[in-house]
Amino acid sequence: MERRTTQPRPGWQQTVEEQGLIYPLTRHPDGSLRPYWDESAYYVFSLEEVEALEEVVEELHGMCLAAADHIVRADRLADLGITDPRLAGAVRESWHRRRELPSLYGRFDLRYDGTGPAKLLEYNADTPTSLVEAASPQWFWMEERFPGADQWNSLHERLVDAWKKQAALLPPGSPLYFAHSTADELGEDLMTVAYLKETAEQAGLATDWITMEDIGWDRLSGRFVDLRLKFIRSVFKLYPWEWLTTDRFAGQVLDTLDNGGGTGTTMWIEPAWKMLLSNKALLAILWEMYPDHPHLLPAYLDGPRELAASTGYVAKPLLGREGAGVTVHAPGRPPVLRDEPCCYQQLAPLPAFDGNHVVLGTWIVDNEPAGLGIRESSGLVTDEYARFVPHVILENRS
16 A cells, blocks of 8 residues: 555646536635545555455454344344334344345445554444545546546446346335435535436436425325425435434335334435444444454443553444544543443554555445445544545555
8 A cells, every 4th residue: 555646637626527526625714725536646556465455354244234233133133222112123124124225325434544454443334425436536536547447436337237236125105305405505516416316216216305404204105205295215315314213204204214114104324224334333342342353453332441541542422424523542541431322443544654644444335345435534433524536446555
C-alpha cells in the first residue's frame, strides 16, 4: 500500500459530475470549497494485498452474521437499544425469514496501513454511502490514467447480478420504488439511490421513484401509496431504520411490514434485520464472541474498562453517520462515560500517509466482497469533510 501524488486531469470536476458524482466539492466551516473527489493523489496496492483484504472482508462478514444470530437467539436486542416489543419482534421475524428478503449491500470501514492486520472500525450495513464514487468515477479514472491496470472494483457487475438473483423475492406485479429523503442537501443520498435504481433497471426490474416525504398513507386500504395513490409493495430506502421506526408513520410501518412469506403489504430494503448489523453495539458483541481476533479491536458497552489506562479509546454512539458524536480519548486519563448508550472501542489511530489519515471502505454485495473506496481526513475521525481518493492495483510499481 503506497500513496502517490499526481496532477489532476484537466476538467476533472465536469468529468466526475458526468459520471454521477454531482458533489465533487465540500464546503468547509470557513466557507471554502475544497475537493471531496481528490485525484491529486492515489493509492497503489499489489494484487496479493487486495486478495488478502478480500479474505478479511469475507471472514468479517461471516462473523457479523454469526453475531446477529447470537443477538436474536440470546435475546440481546436491548443491548442495541431495541426495547420496543413490537420493533424487537419485527427484527427477530425478519432475521428468521432473511432468506425470503432481498438484502443488497454493506460497507466495512477498516484500519489498514499495508503492514499489520486490517482492523474493523465499524460496519455500515443499512444506509452506506460513498458507493457512486467507488463504483463509477474511480473505475473510469483508472481506465484513463492507468489503461490496462486493475482495481478492486466489481461493484457495478455484482449489484446488477444481485438484483437479478433477488428479483424473485420481490412482490410481483408492482415496481420497486427507490426513495431518499429531501433533507439530503448535498445530493449524495439522491445520487446513491439513482445509481442503485439504474443497476436494478439493468437487471430487468421495473422501478419507480419517490422521496420518503412523498410516501403517503391510504387510510381506507391501510397501505402505503405513491403520489398517484398506487400501492407501494416494495421500496429501497436510503433512510435509516431507526428513523423509519420512530417517525410519525412508525406504527403503520410495523403494521404493514412484509417480512417475507406474505406477512405484510410493504417490503422495505434493506430489511429490518440489518438493524442488528448497523448498530455500533455489534463491535462489542463481536469482541465477546471472538476475543483477541486479529481483525477486531477490543470494544465494550459498559465503559472503556482497561482501555482508558492502556491504549485510549473512542466512544461511538450506537447509531450515527459520518463520525457524528464520536469522541477520542487519549490513554492515561480517567474514563468518561457518556450519557447516551455508546460503544467504547480501543483507540487505533488511523494510519497517516503524508499527513492524511486513511480509512478503507470495503464493500460487500450479496454476501461477497465487491470493492474498495478510500477516504482521507485531516483528523483522526473520518467525518463529512473527508476526501475520496482513488486506487489502482499495480504489480510493477516503478
